[in-house]
Amino acid sequence: xxxxxxxxxxxxxxxxxxxxxxxxxxxxxxxxxxxxxxxxxxxxxxxxxxxxxxxxxxxxxxxxxxxxxxxxxxxxxxxxxxxxxxxxxxxxxxxxxxxxxxxxxxxxxxxxxxxxxxxxxxxxxxxxxxxxxxxxxxxxxxxxxxxxxxxxxxxxxxxxxxxxxxxxxxxxxxxxxxxxxxxxxxxxxxxxxxxxxxxxxxxxxxxxxxxxxxxxxxxxxxxxxxxxxxxxxxxxxxxxxxxxxxxxxxxxxxxxxxxxxxxxxxxxxxxxxxxxxxxxxxxxxxxxxxxxxxxxxxxxxxxxxxxxxxxxxxxxxxxxxxxxxxxxxxxxxxxxxxxxxxxxxxxxxxxxxxxxx
Amino acid sequence: xxxxxxxxxxxxxxxxxxxxxxxxxxxxxxxxxxxxxxxxxxxxxxxxxxxxxxxxxxxxxxxxxxxxxxxxxxxxxxxxxxxxxxxxxxxxxxxxxxxxxxxxxxxxxxxxxxxxxxxxxxxxxxxxxxxxxxxxxxxxxxxxxxxxxxxxxxxxxxxxxxxxxxxxxxxxxxxxxxxxxxxxxxxxxxxxxxxxxxxxxxxxxxxxxxxxxxxxxxxxxxxxxxxxxxxxxxxxxxxxxxxxxxxxxxxxxxxxxxxxxxxxxxxxxxxxxxxxxxxxxxxxxxxxxxxxxxxxxxxxxxxxxxxxxxxxxxxxxxxxxxxxxxxxxxxxxxxxxxxxxxxxxxxxxxxxxxxxx
Numbered sequence: 104x105x106x107x108x109x110x111x112x113x114x115x116x117x118x119x120x121x122x123x124x125x126x127x128x129x130x131x132x133x134x135x136x137x138x139x140x141x142x143x144x145x146x147x148x149x150x151x152x153x154x155x156x157x158x159x160x161x162x163x164x165x166x167x168x169x170x171x172x173x174x175x176x177x178x179x180x181x182x183x184x185x186x187x188x189x190x191x192x193x194x195x196x197x198x199x200x201x202x203x204x205x206x207x208x209x210x211x212x213x214x215x216x217x218x219x220x221x222x223x224x225x226x227x228x229x230x231x232x233x234x235x236x237x238x239x240x241x242x243x244x245x246x247x248x249x250x251x252x253x254x255x256x257x258x259x260x261x262x263x264x265x266x267x268x269x270x271x272x273x274x275x276x277x278x279x280x281x282x283x284x285x286x287x288x289x290x291x292x293x294x295x296x297x298x299x300x301x302x303x304x305x306x307x308x309x310x311x312x313x314x315x316x317x318x319x320x321x322x323x324x325x326x327x328x329x330x331x332x333x334x335x336x337x338x339x340x341x342x343x344x345x346x347x348x349x350x351x352x353x354x355x356x357x358x359x360x361x362x363x364x365x366x367x368x369x370x371x372x373x374x375x376x377x378x379x380x381x382x383x384x385x386x387x388x389x390x391x392x393x394x395x396x397x398x399x400x401x402x403x404x405x406x407x408x409x410x411x412x413x414x415x416x417x418x419x420x421x422x423x424x425x426x427x428x429x430x431x432x433x434x435x436x437x438x439x440x441x442x443x444x445x446x447x448x449x450x451x452x453x454x455x456x457x458x459x460x
Numbered sequence: 461x462x463x464x465x466x467x468x469x470x471x472x473x474x475x476x477x478x479x480x481x482x483x484x485x486x487x488x489x490x491x492x493x494x495x496x497x498x499x500x501x502x503x504x505x506x507x508x509x510x511x512x513x514x515x516x517x518x519x520x521x522x523x524x525x526x527x528x529x530x531x532x533x534x535x536x537x538x539x540x541x542x543x544x545x546x547x548x549x550x551x552x553x554x555x556x557x558x559x560x561x562x563x564x565x566x567x568x569x570x571x572x573x574x575x576x577x578x579x580x581x582x583x584x585x586x587x588x589x590x591x592x593x594x595x596x597x598x599x600x601x602x603x604x605x606x607x608x609x610x611x612x613x614x615x616x617x618x619x620x621x622x623x624x625x626x627x628x629x630x631x632x633x634x635x636x637x638x639x640x641x642x643x644x645x646x647x648x649x650x651x652x653x654x655x656x657x658x659x660x661x662x663x664x665x666x667x668x669x670x671x672x673x674x675x676x677x678x679x680x681x682x683x684x685x686x687x688x689x690x691x692x693x694x695x696x697x698x699x700x701x702x703x704x705x706x707x708x709x710x711x712x713x714x715x716x717x718x719x720x721x722x723x724x725x726x727x728x729x730x731x732x733x734x735x736x737x738x739x740x741x742x743x744x745x746x747x748x749x750x751x752x753x754x755x756x757x758x759x760x761x762x763x764x765x766x767x768x769x770x771x772x773x774x775x776x777x778x779x780x781x782x783x784x785x786x787x788x789x790x791x792x793x794x795x796x797x798x799x800x801x802x803x804x805x806x807x808x809x810x811x812x813x814x815x816x817x
Binding site: 110111112122123127132136145146149150152153154155156157183185186188189193209215216321322323324342343344345350351352353 | 467468479480489493494499503506507509511512513514515539540545546566570572677679680682699701704705707708
């Protein structure tokens, strides 16, 4: 089973084609592609690479702070969201962590790297994997967790839990002496970042993770950041991490990309419309059940006897790569995940699914 | 005091000029600049950034393995040499480490991040900071160290310790149950990598660090690697690290750069000749004493009353940035370090030093 979007390389090699020839629905990237302003800055900044990145990334911090209307000292940039997850866990050293399931498998891997025990809190398939904050707060209160991890919007379910529910969890966590990490890597796609982010709760036991590479279609460049009202945590992370972890092009690209309000608004508007269209069209296909998404990807259940591995192989022959979702804790090989891409690409996926399911 | 080359940003801001207007002798980068083949691949690969980097970096590994005539499983790539130093120390968790002094200050910072006690082994200024392996093996044998760190060629002294001396240290370390980390970030500049690297000893207690960003003038892009015959150590590092730490452009640039044998040979030949010329010319200037370099930078002692901070300020007014060396353990504010740059740039430095010292 392919664990990550990165495996487009292997899939293409196996087929003996270039990876550009594959339609990649396995990776949740903004279908509008890299902003032109970012292409330009990369083209024009190659000479910047002869200098080390700025040690404190002060310009990058200011750009991220302005984007979030927050003070620069409440954030730290990272070499992708994933670096910040590892740094946070290395700093916190939790002994027992609660994760909702299904969710992004890298949390468990990162927790294993700090020898932390992991418990999964299963979300109900029949409720569309909605997060039931009443049940979850009960578990948080009684379970003795050092840390609770929520992915919001959730990968792979595509559900978005509203801030008032997150607030209930946050209060339960605070009362129980637990920390709360909220991974908001996909929140930009919802258009609700300014109104629904957990950072708005201003609670020092909350650590918010953000990615920029998904929304700006730059996963190869690696850039993310963390937001927190726990100054001591941010300071510890910064004093103990390896220097220069963010490359200069990623820093420059971010500064430019965050200024591109038109691209940001067009992306949100496009996803808002196209995810609904793709969801509705998927819903019409017999034998599969899509879960309604808040974001740029859709979780799908195969309702017949066809397994995700077999479907992946069939679609690969049509040069379409999907993500098997059976390696998400709590899912099995009756689940797949597809990205929302351009209308044209999505139509090719729909056509292929109609033929192969 | 400015700790790192990255502070060209602050120096330029302070002067109110662009950093391109500063002649940067503070950062030890190949004066031949970025290879044309690397510029081309970056220009032509921006679309690659829409995919995640390859999860196992198999092409990058093969390129590095071929460059070192070693099996790919004996190396691991990293987000700059510094990431690998941190990962190695996090894995090893040494309690007591011996570092020769003066040396690169980041070792101490990285050791502090794993709460390790550090002892410094002072190298003798009168001996030109040569590593005396007889004295050092004695200390290794008796000191009860978990780890010994050697920078070879040494930053900031520019000395290169021959392999037979490293072998003596390695044997002493093995006998004492110590590990040996050899940072060879500057070995490419010597032209002796294939004959003098510590990896040739094939000893499983040795961990070799390499940088590619200095030799290929790409410190902003971040790429390094580690070599070791300790498979378990490499496997542990790989299983516990955050994924995708190397950006796609760094991986592609490395694959292309390592094929550029002409650039590699021209760089080695240029440094070999120009470092000697610069050293000889520096030697003629009254009031300063350069230490003979094996590499692309030169440590200089100010013999009069002029302190490094004052000289740095004077040279900055001439738009020349040097590195104060007083923050290297064992040195003080009578030391500076300068890079070997183009003949024209070096002549400007010489002229400025003749006027200001």
